[in-house]
Amino acid sequence: MHLEEGRVIKAYNSFFYVQTETELVSCKLRGKFKKTRKSQGVVPGDKVLIGRLPDGTGVVEEQLPRESLLRRPAVANVTQVILTFAAAQPDLHPLLLNRFLVLAEWSGLKNILICVNKTDLYSGDSAAFLQLYEQAGYRVLRVSAKENLGIDEMRQALAGETTVFAGPSGVGKSSLLNAIDASLSLATGQVSDKIKRGRHTTRVAELLPYEQGFIVDTPGFSAMELGEIPLDELAGFFPEFRPYLGQCRFAPCSHTHEPDCGIKAAWEAGEISQERYEAYQTIYKEIQEAQQLKRKKEYK
Ligand SMILES: Nc1nc2c(ncn2[C@@H]2O[C@H](COP(=O)(O)OP(=O)(O)OP(=O)(O)O)[C@@H](O)[C@H]2O)c(=O)[nH]1
Ligand SMILES: [Mg+2]
Ligand SMILES: [Zn+2]
Missing domain, CATH: 3.40.50.300 (P-loop containing nucleotide triphosphate hydrolases)
Structure with missing residues (x-):
């Protein structure tokens, strides 16, 4: 079958609207792309290959590699x-x-x-x-x-x-x-x-x-799941912390309670703001709790 390349513009009620070079095609998904716990499935912004049905609608046959998600x-x-x-x-x-x-x-x-x-x-x-x-x-x-x-x-x-x-x-x-x-x-x-x-x-x-x-x-949201974020990478997601990573006595260091912590020292020296240092501590605890909860559930 001849496949056309396109980009998913939006997904709605199990329809995927795919913009090809020439037109906007409403498509269904092949079952293999359905959303699972492991995979986000096909989302807006994805580049895909579609086949056509006689009525002009399409079927998403391939999902092309993503540059980012x-x-x-x-x-x-x-x-x-x-x-x-x-x-x-x-x-x-x-x-x-x-x-x-x-x-x-x-x-x-x-x-x-x-x-x-x-x-x-x-x-x-x-x-x-x-x-x-x-x-x-x-x-x-x-x-x-x-x-x-x-x-x-x-x-x-x-x-x-x-x-x-x-x-x-x-x-x-x-x-x-x-x-x-x-x-x-x-x-x-x-x-x-x-x-x-x-x-x-x-x-x-x-x-x-x-x-x-x-x-x-995009639709507004305020609650989000941070539990998937690797705790040991969190400090690196605060750009102004990055120069001080690797200056801690302990490795790994959570930068929450350990002595001789490079992040804590930078905060004490005023290089890292109070607000961002506190935000790090709070988010660290949130992720930790979410991950503990998840582990408990998995044991049951
Ligand atoms: N005073 C003021 N009101 C604004 C401004 N921008 C948007 N609003 C109002 O804020 C309200 C919400 O605006 P939306 O554009 O619907 O907000 P949204 O972020 O798209 O909301 P969701 O689609 O629900 O996520 C509307 O009543 C707007 O008129 C602004 O610059 N000043
Ligand atoms: Mg809106
Ligand atoms: Zn540290």
Whole structure:
């Protein structure tokens, strides 16, 4: 059978929409690609080979090798992620930002950026807080989709890349994409007044063509599974910790309680911020607990 190459643009109700060179084909999957505990299955961004049925729909026959995989939200062949938060409504939650950063670092993406949207709402000074992340080596974009602030700078960061916008519901990911390209007309939803949370307006991840690349709108999420992250690699997912790895007396060192720890010394010397040092300790414990729980379950 003749196979055509294409890219999965979105997956919805067990249909996979595959963009080939010439058209968008709605496809079903061969059973061998179904999602299992071991494999993510076929996800948006995957490059695939499809065969055609007489009615014009397709069947995904082969999954081509991935260059990268962002695990949450699951999108393949991504070159960068913009972790999107709001200055207010919903409030910026630093631990959540740190968890997102770890998850993105673990995925090994080339570029990880932080975006703070809704700067029109926040009259206080979030500069000091965001500076911590700039000192850690991240680029921070301060924008407002509503007032069209910082959108040009954002556009420049997108050309030629496959960029995922990830972050909690209601922070304005879809609104930002609309500000970047008005022709997208993505649905947006009000943040609830009572609980100050988004309403999960975007339901599935979707690749949208943009300037020789793609921008990817994704559903908001705030809970994530960090239990798969190897504990001994965690410190390396904090870029500003990297110069001090290997300076600890003990190997391996968890950098939580051991004496003569290079990371602790860097924190005491003010080279690593209090907030990031604490975030490391907290996330370390979270992963440890998740892994202990998993082991207990497996013993039963
Ligand atoms: N004040 C203000 N409101 C904004 C801004 N950007 C988005 N909003 C509002 O925030 C709400 C949520 O926006 P969405 O774009 O739907 O948020 P989302 O991140 O896509 O949410 P999910 O799809 O649920 O993950 C909407 O009511 C937007 O109008 C902004 O820059 N300033
Ligand atoms: Mg959305
Ligand atoms: Zn150490």
